[in-house]
Amino acid sequence: YGDHRDLHRLIRRQRQMCIRDRVDISAIFMHQPTHLCDEEQIYRLCYYANFLRKKYGIKVESAILTDEPTYTWILPSVLKKSGIKYLAIGANNCRGPFSEKTNIKTPFFWKGPNGEKILVWISDSYRHGQLLGLMDFYHQKASVDSFYKNVQKFMQNYREFPIDVVLLHGLLDDNWSTENAIKVVEIVKEWNSKFAYPKLHIATNTEFFKLLEKYSDVFPIYSGDGGSYWCDGFCSAARENSKIRKTLITFPVSETFDGINSLFENKVDKGELYDYLILVSDPTFGARESILNPSSKKQKKIWNFKKNAIAGTNKLINRKYYSALRKIASKIKSSGGEVAIFNPCSFERTDVVDIVLPKGEFEIIDKENGKVIEYQTVKELRNSIIVRLVAENVPSIGYKVLKINRKNRISNVKKQESKPLHYEINVSEKGIESIVDKEFCRELIKKGNVFSQLIYDHGEPFSSLPNPLPNYFLKLLERGPNSYKRYVSKNYKIVEVKNGKVYSSIKLRSKTKNCPFLETEIIAYNKIKKLEIVNKLKKVPTYEKEGVYFAFPFSINGNIYFEVPGATIEIPKNLISGACKDWFAVKDFILLKEKDFGIVFVPVDAPVVRFSDANNGLWIDEINFDGTIYSYICLLYTSPSPRDLSTSRMPSSA
DSSP: OTTOOOHHHHHHHHHHHHHTTSSOOOSSOSOOOGGGSOHHHHHHTTHHHHHHHHHHOOOOOEEEEEEOOOOOTTHHHHHHHTTOOEEEEEEOOTTOOHHHHOOOOSSEEEEOTTSOEEEEEEESOSOHHHHTTSSOBTTBOOSHHHHHHHHHHHHHTTTTOSOSOOOOOOSSOTTOOOTTTTHHHHHHHHHHHHOSSSOOOOOOHHHHHHHHGGGGGGOOEEESBOOOTTGGGGGGGHHHHHHHHHHHHHHHHHHHHHHHOSOOTTOOOHHHHHHHHHHHHOTTOSOTHHHHOTTSHHHHHHHHHHHHHHHHHHHHHHHHHHHHHHHHHTTSOOOSSEEEEEEOSSSOEEEEEEEEEESSOEEEEETTTOOEEOEEEEEEOSSEEEEEEEEEEEOTTEEEEEEEEEGGGOOOOOBOOOOOOSEEEEEETTEEEEEEETTTTEEOBOTTOOBTEEEEEEEEEGGGSOOSTTHHHHHHTSSSOSSEEEEEOEEEEEEEEEEOSSEEEEEEEEEETTEEEEEEEEEEESSSOOEEEEEEEEOOOOSEEEEEEEEEEBSOOSEEEEEETTEEEEETTTBOTTOOOSOEEOSSOEEEEOSSOEEEEOOSSOOEEESSSSOOSSOOSSOOOOSEEEEEEEEESSOOOOOOOOOOOOOOOO
8 A cells, every 4th residue: 555554535535536547547457367267267357447337436347457378268248248349468579579579460359159249458568658668677777768769660460451540558567666656657757758750658458448439340259269478487396286176176066066056154255265365366465585585485485375374265155055955965865874975066967976974884875776886995094994986877957865774774675787997997007007988899099009107307497597587587497407307107016906895906016216115006987987197296305397197198189179268279270369288277077079079188287288299398389289188286486486296196086
């Protein structure tokens, strides 16, 4: 709040400034990595501005995205539904050269997956004031002469445009002092008194777009996704971000359960939950020391705050989730010794369920049809066991009740027959070499490759990079390791084999450079056609450049579809010009599809994937897909922020 101690006085002053159109409020709060959000998160980015709109009568008509060079396809749909018509983007081309690669001419209309569209202006920077000489910037002093030298080149970009107004996006770089910001007013006055063209006008975002809108009939319309240039940042804290993903999955489930209940005891404030998520997801929430000195006291303090915020979010959602479940369960009539399986989805579902039971032998019966359900012990605890079974045909937004009988109370009921495995799996010391789909008599792994193989790319240490700034950053922000050596997991040892009534599994162990422990378990189910790959990895913390990922080489070379917030896209068909093609952030699933065959891959904890060769240090223009999906666990090519990834779980379905 600066020097304003009286918050109410500040609010009144800001409200009056907004009413007089002297200040513009952006509809989007902060600048989130929208490609890593879910739909609810993106909608809630507009809630804060909408609160000001409702409570104080402040007009909110436009949105601003700054820095983050990634634009997920649902944004125009969300903004239009929120009453927003305009979007100004100030791109950061460092490790995200959207502006350099795109052939999109700004301004344009961006159409979302539902057909809604908004007017967009994309700038190649968010600090035009400094770059063009309106503010001091390193060795360039702010003056009319500095602006004159720079603005001529800038205006060349718009010579053929049928418009008479352009946007200089932003005055200052981030973390820059505003002490001399008033100087820009003096330069603008002096410029306008000396030159007839172009005239400078200090305006709000909305004011600019309303001037621009009169030319809207000639603006092109584009539709598609902007890719995920900065999603590799997810991998610098993969374990913590994995917890956020689980929270985003659990929260709408608990909302569904709450909707079933008529009473809301201990109701959790949803706004508080998303306040946490939005705060910890902001990519710039940290200190400069995260790059220069990641072990500094200041950086550790900020990082601990983030971790505690994640823990607080998980605590809130778990309280809400289990409270809602208990309320539903309390309304189900039961004679005792029964378990209810809930399905929050909008469709009937057959899937795997884990249940905690006391130690002993049991018979589990489906109360609806009276059949015995096969189960298999997954893990033995001190006084209980975790068993796994397949719950079949659980109704949508409903439940199925299972009767649990001890061995000495076995009922005379018909047992369900176990089906044979859907896959034939072969492993060796090289790893998982073959998976055959019995239904289609088809090999799923590309010949000569190893499935779910760990790859470790080791680059040069950051200590070898030049210092001080800005040369340090210029070197740091390069696309990949200038030189690296590749290591892969090999010499696998089989440590456990299970052949049970519900599933069969093989557990392997291996290691490679800086990863002294890797355990890979492949699980195949009898009744449902699904494979799970569970990788547990221990990695040595390091300040050196590295890339850690698993390779999934499928013997399929069809079309690629994957889920983004609010849509399923086909690549490259649904990517706008200039979109990132090096890696992508997957919301839930990837579909590889040929004419009569397809594979669904679900990277639960490792959503950052690549569809071409593993990282090769270039911003690629085309995706040369050969069937291999690379799923990133840890990626520290540009930001030395070592994390101890003690455990990572990555199931996939085929």
